Amino acid sequence: MPNVLESRIARLCSTMGLKMTEPRRVIARVLSESEDHPDVEQLHLRVREHDPSISIATVYRTMKLFEEANIVTKRDFGDGRARYEEKQGDGDHHHHLINVATGEVVEFFDDELERIKVRIARQHGLRLVDHHLELFGVPLDEDSGPEK
Amino acid sequence: MPNVLESRIARLCSTMGLKMTEPRRVIARVLSESEDHPDVEQLHLRVREHDPSISIATVYRTMKLFEEANIVTKRDFGDGRARYEEKQGDGDHHHHLINVATGEVVEFFDDELERIKVRIARQHGLRLVDHHLELFGVPLDEDSGPEK
């Protein structure tokens, strides 16, 4: 699994007048290797395994930078922290289904959903530029009484 | 426009061992009269117009109480604060479309979307219990270059 992010960041840095520093390289690699949706604290811990001198302030600054550069996506799963994941190719737009019984997060993509989002925005005179969608569910079986 | 929330809260209070206090009455009225999605600070300002002695801590505590009692909904529009709105009748489940050019928030409801959400959760073996969806868009015309 080659580090796509790192080269994208290298490009980003040269494009704008930014420097390709060691912390940015490490953070890019860590994020690229992460299969989950780490928050800043988790990222910092992983980054420290590669270089313990990197501070959490730099992780915050770098994530903001990456986010503005559109190479990572910030997620909000309802707990107070921001979570990050590398942005995939353009047509990606997957979403998250959170099993509240286990905390497990499943990514999904749905064509119909994509169409509907765009349609709804257009019906209101807007062009969709971003969206947040998270679904929260409980296992079908573990769910005896249809309470609520 | 009768204050439905206030009577719902009165019922809630007597059901559990809670007291129907002046701050709770005022906060309920303010929330019920709000047509927008105020954050705690805005709520506090409005509450103070009725009773300046009510503190913001009480607004926080009361919103948490109302949320747990399932009579208000907490919203997250991406800025750091929590926003609240009175929960409507059960089949309501509307969502929000935010015009990022103006900050305007439009509520919408879409049957197709409702069906799809449930279907997606079920496809993954889950029963949908909650969900977050916000769409962000810019005006179709004010949007000269198809950048991105």
Added chain:
DNA sequence: TTATCTGCAAAGAATTTGCGGGAGG
């Protein structure tokens, strides 16, 4: 009366920022 509430101010948690030294181009 008495358990719940409330205001106040301090504590927490997540994130941002000013500053002076450090390093990439």
Added chain:
DNA sequence: CCTCCCGCAAATTCTTTGCAGATAA
């Protein structure tokens, strides 16, 4: 060299909480 960056710690912002007095039931 000369900016841009970084680590550090202090500052911000939003929210929660401990405490002692106030209040509904």
